[in-house]
Amino acid sequence: MSHQRLKSTLHALALSAMLTATSVMAAPQTQAQVQASPATQAAARQLQQQPTWKTVPTQQITASDVRFAYRELGQHNGGTPVLLLAHLAAVLDNWDPRIVDGLAARHHVIAFDNRGVGASTGAPANTIEQMADDAIRFIEAKGLQQVDLLGFSMGGMISQEIALKAPQRVRKMILAGTGPAGGPGISTVAGVANYDLIRATLTGQDPKQYLFFTRSAKGIEAGQAFLARLQERTEQRDANIAVGAYVAQLQALAAWGQKRPADLSAIQQPVLVVNGDNDRMVPTSNSYDLAKRLPHAQLIIYPDAGHGGIFQYHEDFVPKALAFLAN
Numbered sequence: 001m002s003h004q005r006l007k008s009t010l011h012a013l014a015l016s017a018m019l020t021a022t023s024v025m026a027a028p029q030t031q032a033q034v035q036a037s038p039a040t041q042a043a044a045r046q047l048q049q050q051p052t053w054k055t056v057p058t059q060q061i062t063a064s065d066v067r068f069a070y071r072e073l074g075q076h077n078g079g080t081p082v083l084l085l086a087h088l089a090a091v092l093d094n095w096d097p098r099i100v101d102g103l104a105a106r107h108h109v110i111a112f113d114n115r116g117v118g119a120s121t122g123a124p125a126n127t128i129e130q131m132a133d134d135a136i137r138f139i140e141a142k143g144l145q146q147v148d149l150l151g152f153s154m155g156g157m158i159s160q161e162i163a164l165k166a167p168q169r170v171r172k173m174i175l176a177g178t179g180p181a182g183g184p185g186i187s188t189v190a191g192v193a194n195y196d197l198i199r200a201t202l203t204g205q206d207p208k209q210y211l212f213f214t215r216s217a218k219g220i221e222a223g224q225a226f227l228a229r230l231q232e233r234t235e236q237r238d239a240n241i242a243v244g245a246y247v248a249q250l251q252a253l254a255a256w257g258q259k260r261p262a263d264l265s266a267i268q269q270p271v272l273v274v275n276g277d278n279d280r281m282v283p284t285s286n287s288y289d290l291a292k293r294l295p296h297a298q299l300i301i302y303p304d305a306g307h308g309g310i311f312q313y314h315e316d317f318v319p320k321a322l323a324f325l326a327n
Contacts, residue, residue: 050073073100087155091239092238093230096310103325107148128154128158144169148173151175154253157181157253173272177308219305264294265294265295270324272320272324273290274299274310275287276309277304287301
């Protein structure tokens, strides 16, 4: 495939359809609301004024030689921040607003672009280990003593490396749609991803419809709803991933898939492992393997769901994630 064709294919990652806005009528005030104290009313107004994933501004912070682009929500919640680590080819706008806003209702949540990805500067990393080092630098630059990690797909691999490299920085982890080093099918992610990039371009669809969801009626409907949610933010959107960064990430995944398995018994933090039962990108067997090898793991497998199981079942996943993080 030519450089220009690959670039055009990557740009197909952005969905063209916009989510239709709906109007919601304000509910009448209850007697309790009418009689609420001024302090309670002020707190409620402050909560309503908090930004959402649709509106939160993108910020920048410099760590070493990289200026990282990031967004954060829910600072008023305090506690251990939840750091989001994204999938192959993802930028900030690839996070599901329902998941980010759902977590931010109870937690301080931070998402950032990897080095050389989206609006972050620097040469893109081509190993999972380098990406983990960058994440640790970001954590330190933000002055965070400890974080919870939500790693999806490639982000779950980065999360494992962070926990092994800097265990004192990690309190809990959620690993979704991911697998361990040397896991089956991980070294061939490039083939699966590029095949679906091509057929999505030829059929005029977003490749995530194929990559993240099953081809059942339920899976297709869930994919369409997810892709629409990704378009809710219409202003100050992130830059698409560049071709060079995408290639570097494919190299990192290939190397991770061929890497000698790590001793995951060294990860003593509580871990929630989540996936769909039919993951084409990182085969679901890897999630079962993670749950067996991590000493303190819980496992959730969603039915008739693919790689994006947490997006398809976000209404179930968010409460379970909040309960896991709260304990």
